[in-house]
Amino acid sequence: MSERPELALRAKELDAADELAPLRGRFVLDDVVYLDGNSLGALPVNVPDQVADVIRRQWGEQRIRSWEENGWWTAPERIGDRIAPLVGAAPGQIVVGDSTSVNVFKALVAAVRMAGDGRDELLVDATTFPTDGYIAESAARLTGRTLRPVTPADVPAALSERTAAVLLNHVDYRSGRLHDLPGLTAAVHARGALAVWDLCHSAGALPVGLDEHGVDLAVGCTYKYLNGGPGSPAYLYVRRDLQDRFDSPLPGWTSHAEPFAMSPAYAAAPGAVRGRVGTPDILSMLALEAALEAWDGVSVEAVRAKSLALTDFFLECVGAYTEPGRVECVTPAAHAERGSQIALRCPDAGEVMKRLIERGVVGDFRHPDVLRFGFTPLYVGFADTERAARVLGELLSR
Ligand SMILES: *Cc1c(COP(=O)(O)O)cnc(C)c1O
Numbered sequence: 548m549s550e551r552p553e554l555a556l557r558a559k560e561l562d563a564a565d566e567l568a569p570l571r572g573r574f575v576l577d578d579v580v581y582l583d584g585n586s587l588g589a590l591p592v593n594v595p596d597q598v599a600d601v602i603r604r605q606w607g608e609q610r611i612r613s614w615e616e617n618g619w620w621t622a623p624e625r626i627g628d629r630i631a632p633l634v635g636a637a638p639g640q641i642v643v644g645d646s647t648s649v650n651v652f653k654a655l656v657a658a659v660r661m662a663g664d665g666r667d668e669l670l671v672d673a674t675t676f677p678t679d680g681y682i683a684e685s686a687a688r689l690t691g692r693t694l695r696p697v698t699p700a701d702v703p704a705a706l707s708e709r710t711a712a713v714l715l716n717h718v719d720y721r722s723g724r725l726h727d728l729p730g731l732t733a734a735v736h737a738r739g740a741l742a743v744w745d746l747c748h749s750a751g752a753l754p755v756g757l758d759e760h761g762v763d764l765a766v767g768c769t770y771k772y773l774n775g776g777p778g779s780p781a782y783l784y785v786r787r788d789l790q791d792r793f794d795s796p797l798p799g800w801t802s803h804a805e806p807f808a809m810s811p812a813y814a815a816a817p818g819a820v821r822g823r824v825g826t827p828d829i830l831s832m833l834a835l836e837a838a839l840e841a842w843d844g845v846s847v848e849a850v851r852a853k854s855l856a857l858t859d860f861f862l863e864c865v866g867a868y869t870e871p872g873r874v875e876c877v878t879p880a881a882h883a884e885r886g887s888q889i890a891l892r893c894p895d896a897g898e899v900m901k902r903l904i905e906r907g908v909v910g911d912f913r914h915p916d917v918l919r920f921g922f923t924p925l926y927v928g929f930a931d932t933e934r935a936a937r938v939l940g941e942l943l944s945r
Contacts, residue, residue, distance in 0.1 A: 551867055554933050561860065561929035567853050571926045573841045574774075580931040582910045585720075585748060585888050585921025588774030588838075597837035601830065622832050623780075624819055629839045630773070630782055633847055634746060634765070635756040640784050642822040643769070643832060647747060647781040648678045649797070650766035653822060654783060655686040655714060656796035658741040658764055661789065662711035666740065667691070670705055670713040673698045676720045679745055683714050689796075699726045703734040710740040712763075717755065718748035718886030721913050723878040725749070725886045729760040736761065747771060751842075752887035752923075753851045757784055764789070772887065772923055775835035783822040790818055799824035841925060853924035854887040861889055861920065861932045868940025877917065888921040893943070902942050908935045 562568055575590040605613040614620045627641030634641075645653075659669060671683040673696035680696065687694035697705045699715055706713070713735050718725050728744060735742040741763040749755055751772030757765055765784040769775035785793050795815070800806050802823040804814045815821045862876065874891040893899060893916060900912040910920040920935065 550937060554864055554867060555930075558860070558929040558933040561856070565853065565928065567845070567849060567924055568928060570841070570845065571928065574926045576926060578907065580908045580927075580935045582908065582920040582922065582927065582931075582935060584774070584923030584927070585752075585771050585919065586911055587770055587777060588751075588772060588923060589926055590776070591774055591838045591841040593840055594776065594834055594837045598830070598834050601833045619827070619829050619833075622829065622836065623823055623827050626832060626836050626839070627782055627819055629836065630750070630769070633755075633773070633842060634750050634767070634784070635754060636758050636784055637787070640757075640787055640790075640819055641782050642819040643782045643835070644780050644823055644827050645783075646778075647745070647766055647768045648682055649824070650781050650783040650822075651679050651682045651714070651743075651745065652686055653795055653797055653824075654743045654764040654766055654785075655683055655712060656690060657785075657793050658712035658743050659686065659690045659692055660794045660796075661763075661792050662739075662741055666709055666711035667693060668707070668709045669694050669711055670702060671696050672715045674719055674721070675714070675716050676745070676747065679714060679716065699731060702731055706734060706738040706740060708738065710735070710738055712741040712743055714743045714745065716745045716748070718752075718888075720748055721877075721890060721917055721919070723748075723886045723888040723890045723919075725753070725879075725884050727883075728755065728762070732760050732762055748886055748888070751847075751850075752854055754847045758786075762786065769835050769838075771921075773835070774838045774841060774923075774925075776831060776838060779831045779835040779838070780828055783819075785819065785822055790821060793821050795821060795824075797824045801825055801827070845925070850924045854922055855882050855885070857922040857924065857927060857929065857932055858885060858887065858889050860929055861922070861936055864933050864936030865889075865891070865939065868936050869943055870940075873943045874918070874939075887923070888919055891918045891920075892916050893918060899939075899942060903935075903938060906938045906942070908938045910935075 605617045626643045628638045669687045669692045732742040744765045746767035750767045769779045804816045874893045877890045896916045
């Protein structure tokens with residue numbers, strides 16, 4: 548299908564009126580339409596020089612002194628406090644380190660321990676990103692609880708006085724569906740259980756409101772909408788009033804109240820530090836810290852407004868450029884139920900995505916039949932969006 552001048556014109560007008568458009572200059576981009584920031588965020592321009600400084604000066608010249616003089620030792624809490632406002636948390640509750648998978652394990656086992664002995668069930672989002680489900684199964688086995696997979700909509704009915712904790716994904720990685728964090732957290736609390744949220748697909752894309760909604764524990768990665776780089780460390784949130792009861796299943800020496808006392812007896816540090824395990828991965832951690840500068844002066848509310856405008860416009864363009872029935876949108880139309888991605892189902896999705904990438908539109912494919920398009924409002928614009936839908940329409944009409 549050929550270009551619709553009215554859509555191309557509107558894209559131009561929307562880009563001209565977009566107050567976040569200048570943020571694109573904070574990233575290294577080319578003429579590819581990059582709609583895979585929900586898998587690996589783009590590189591912020593300041594990261595290479597700052598990482599080079601960490602390696603050449605801090606490591607190369609100052610060596611061991613950098614643990615103190617360059618703030619290496621306190622980086623996990625410092626960077627946690629930098630992420631905190633992006634997910635609606637006051638300082639002192641987030642620690643950065645390890646992978647999301649490891650933090651899911653810490654959070655779940657700690658939640659079960661906090662819930663107490665009388666509660667013998669663990670609920671997990673049946674549609675979860677697989678790693679959360681695998682880890683939950685192991686956490687349940689280790690703690691002697693029964694694991695019950697339930698879809699988020701069925702959680703309220705599945706809760707009982709047997710429920711210890713519930714692990715949920717804020718946004719479904721495949722469909723892009725946004726779950727009701729305030730409502731589900733309240734339902735979990737009404738039954739006396741703990742709510743653990745995985746924010747991998749919401750942090751950096753929409754307001755989360757961890758403190759406001761009384762979330763107990765939360766985890767997330769930093770390489771998707773937070774643009775921290777491949778394998779950048781994840782984070783763990785433990786609500787302040789639960790921190791004294793947070794009994795880590797991985798109580799490594801860096802979570803000790805006095806790590807350099809080298810005591811044979813463990814004594815947990817107060818606060819967020821208690822979520823640490825071993826020596827922090829300084830290179831990727833400081834790359835993440837540099838990457839978070841892309842958020843300076845950016846409001847998450849403005850990001851959310853642009854994200855919804857982008858995904859609305861993409862759906863409109865797909866509707867105009869694609870023959871009816873060729874794709875099925877599996878992302879909810881309602882804004883309250885939509886994250887920052889659009890997932891389209893089509894029978895030959897793997898092949899279609901390969902050809903889209905050849906044509907300079909990068910999304911990704913999720914087994915068996917889903918095309919995923921992630922919209923990172925910091926660097927994706929409306930003309931990009933129109934072009935992606937137009938190329939998709941052309942490929943599908945052959
Ligand atoms: C991306 C993602 C992960 C990734 O886990 P890692 O341990 O960082 O590999 C976990 N959970 C969800 C929901 C995700 O979207």
